[in-house]
Amino acid sequence: MQMIKEEFDAIVIGAGMSGNAAAYTMASDGLKVLQLERGEYPGSKNVQGAIMYANMLEKIVPDFRDDAPLERHLVEQRLWVMDETSHTGIHYRSDDFNEVKPNRYTIIRAQFDKWFSRRVRGAGATVLCETTVTELVRDAKGKVIGVRTDRAGGAIYADVVVLAEGVCGLLGTRGGLRKMLKPEAVALAVKEMHFLPEEVIEQRFGVKGSEGCVIEAVGTISNGMAGLGFLYTNKESISLGIGCLVSDFAAKMESPYALLDALKNHPSIRPLIAGSEVKEYAAHLIPEGGYKAIPQLFGDGWVVVGDAAQLNNAVHREGSNLAMTSGRIAAEAIIQVKRRNDPMTKRNLALYKTMLDKSFVVKDLRKYKDMPALLHTNARNFFTTYPRLMSQAAQNFMRVDGTPKIEKEKATTAAFIKARSRLGLVSDAIRLALAWR
Amino acid sequence: MTNPGTKLRVEDKLYQNRYLVDSGRPHIKVRPHKQPSANLLALTRVCPAKCYELNDKGQVEITADGCMECGTCRILCETSGEIEWNYPRGGFGVLFKFG
Numbered sequence: 001m002q003m004i005k006e007e008f009d010a011i012v013i014g015a016g017m018s019g020n021a022a023a024y025t026m027a028s029d030g031l032k033v034l035q036l037e038r039g040e041y042p043g044s045k046n047v048q049g050a051i052m053y054a055n056m057l058e059k060i061v062p063d064f065r066d067d068a069p070l071e072r073h074l075v076e077q078r079l080w081v082m083d084e085t086s087h088t089g090i091h092y093r094s095d096d097f098n099e100v101k102p103n104r105y106t107i108i109r110a111q112f113d114k115w116f117s118r119r120v121r122g123a124g125a126t127v128l129c130e131t132t133v134t135e136l137v138r139d140a141k142g143k144v145i146g147v148r149t150d151r152a153g154g155a156i157y158a159d160v161v162v163l164a165e166g167v168c169g170l171l172g173t174r175g176g177l178r179k180m181l182k183p184e185a186v187a188l189a190v191k192e193m194h195f196l197p198e199e200v201i202e203q204r205f206g207v208k209g210s211e212g213c214v215i216e217a218v219g220t221i222s223n224g225m226a227g228l229g230f231l232y233t234n235k236e237s238i239s240l241g242i243g244c245l246v247s248d249f250a251a252k253m254e255s256p257y258a259l260l261d262a263l264k265n266h267p268s269i270r271p272l273i274a275g276s277e278v279k280e281y282a283a284h285l286i287p288e289g290g291y292k293a294i295p296q297l298f299g300d301g302w303v304v305v306g307d308a309a310q311l312n313n314a315v316h317r318e319g320s321n322l323a324m325t326s327g328r329i330a331a332e333a334i335i336q337v338k339r340r341n342d343p344m345t346k347r348n349l350a351l352y353k354t355m356l357d358k359s360f361v362v363k364d365l366r367k368y369k370d371m372p373a374l375l376h377t378n379a380r381n382f383f384t385t386y387p388r389l390m391s392q393a394a395q396n397f398m399r400v401d402g403t404p405k406i407e408k409e410k411a412t413t414a415a416f417i418k419a420r421s422r423l424g425l426v427s428d429a430i431r432l433a434l435a436w437r
Numbered sequence: 438m439t440n441p442g443t444k445l446r447v448e449d450k451l452y453q454n455r456y457l458v459d460s461g462r463p464h465i466k467v468r469p470h471k472q473p474s475a476n477l478l479a480l481t482r483v484c485p486a487k488c489y490e491l492n493d494k495g496q497v498e499i500t501a502d503g504c505m506e507c508g509t510c511r512i513l514c515e516t517s518g519e520i521e522w523n524y525p526r527g528g529f530g531v532l533f534k535f536g
């Protein structure tokens with residue numbers, strides 16, 4: 001590889017959701033953009049469930065439906081509370097989701113990121129894969145002026161560097177732009193890809209054509225830790241996974257693959273994946289710290305977007321849309337500064353934060369600012385005690401065995417109070433309601 | 438803790454994955470130690486690829502070939518200096534086909 005002597009308007013580190021959104025937006029506006037990605041191809045390092053929210057992509061690539069690799073559009077979502085042998089749940093299915101421009105799709109990240117990257121190149125950006133950025137380059141005053149990579153050829157310079165490096169955020173933490181992630185502010189998720197014929201998926205989930213169904217589950221499946229399981233239908237495969245806080249994994253010395261295997265063998269899940277061929281096992285972190293974990297978002301010569309900025313809504317399981325939106329907004333801010341012929345200083349790049357604060361990204365995260373701490377400190381009750389009680393209550397209600405109904409109801413109430421005390425129940429309910437507000 | 442004896446199954450799982458191993462250049466190293474800290478010891482169970490193992494002297498060793506570059510061990514043990522963590526060179530390491 002030759003030395004890159006050119007200077008760029010912007011260097012984007014990472015070709016995931018946020019980096020692609022930023023690179024595409026800037027290149028489309030005519031900026032000279034270099035994007036660097038350490039994977040063999042964009043997506044080769046990236047893991048997602050994955051539900052993709054169309055509105056946020058549409059704002060960036062309006063005609064994405066023409067050629068993006070989309071798996072299924074969602075018509076049904078199931079929220080399950082599980083104990084060892086059962087699940088209780090809410091299912092929401094609506095034909096309204098069969099619209100001309102559906103709202104949510106399942107995707108397969110390695111394929112989706114390749115597609116997005118083709119669009120980025122098409123917009124005029126230079127994309128270099130198999131290139132790990134090893135360091136940010138600064139001038140004497142500390143302004144970020146470029147990057148160094150593991151390729152021969154020295155530093156590459158640009159007016160501004162967009163850090164879209166994902167949840168690990170190695171460069172930002174090592175460069176002193178933000179602190180190391182705390183184990184209680186991040187979840188480790190493991191996931192498998194189960195392949196099944198399209199017709200089998202359609203039959204098992206009651207969907208047809210490109211309709212899809214997703215399940216999200218909490219309960220004893222996380223073994224007392226704060227965690228969530230998921231099962232998403234793709235065209236010819238099922239993504240099945242589970243994630244829990246890293247701090248909980250460490251304290252319990254729990255193995256993620258043991259949790260995943262237990263989930264696969266749960267009587268509610270097993271029949272859904274029966275006969276499948278597993279073609280991949282993946283692991284990845286997810287930011288869970290919410291609003292309070294958002295670090296400094298801009299500085300002299302740099303901005304940070306997506307997971308690297310902890311922009312992830314743990315309550316709604318949204319990440320990719322916040323990543324895309326923050327990437328787009330950072331790019332729009334950079335474009336504005338550039339149009340005014342202003343330098344990419346901290347002061348001028350503050351525009352990015354001003355714009356982001358007004359968007360759904362920061363507004364949503366602020367809404368749930370107390371949720372991460374609540375679920376973390378109360379994991380046992382929310383993820384084990386209550387799911388067991390809910391199952392017991394449902395079974396008491398449904399089983400017909402000659403016990404008078406009034407006695408059944410009393411037994412249910414007594415079980416709740418015994419497990420968590422009346423005060424504990426009331427305080428959990430209030431705290432949950434407040435955090436949700 | 439859930440049942441032990443899952444090692445075999447992890448290897449089966451990793452067997453499905455594609456890797457380009459940068460031979461002789463491990464991207465993660467464990468600092469020599471007499472006794473592992475609680476977090477370092479936890480990695481023998483928490484690492485999703487089971488890269489960390491206890492040797493017969495009670496020390497933790499790493500073989501990073503099956504690493505999925507998730508960063509969990511870095512979160513738990515980099516600050517204390519017990520491990521040194523870097524990304525593999527560009528193009529090397531895990532290659533997710535689906536992700």
Ligand SMILES: Cc1cc2nc3c(=O)[nH]c(=O)nc-3n(C[C@H](O)[C@H](O)[C@H](O)COP(=O)(O)OP(=O)(O)OC[C@H]3O[C@@H](n4cnc5c(N)ncnc54)[C@H](O)[C@@H]3O)c2cc1C
Pocket residue numbers: 013014015016017018019020036037038039042043045046047048049050051052053131132133134164165166167170171189190191241243284285286305306307308312317318319320321322323524
């Ligand atoms: C199991 C799981 C399920 C999820 N499910 C959902 C879901 O259903 N819906 C949803 O919206 N979100 C979901 N998320 C979250 C979502 O995946 C992320 O929020 C999103 O991928 C973040 O995008 P990003 O661009 O910030 O980071 P990433 O997509 O991680 O991209 C970062 C990129 O930077 C590259 N990179 C990093 N460091 C360097 C370097 N030094 N040099 C060069 N390149 C570098 C990486 O290789 C990578 O390509 C899920 C996450 C996980 C782990």
Ligand code: SF4
Pocket residue numbers: 283465483484485486487488489501503504505506507508509510511
């Ligand atoms: S990065 Fe993840 S997979 Fe790799 S060794 Fe560390 S914990 Fe294991």
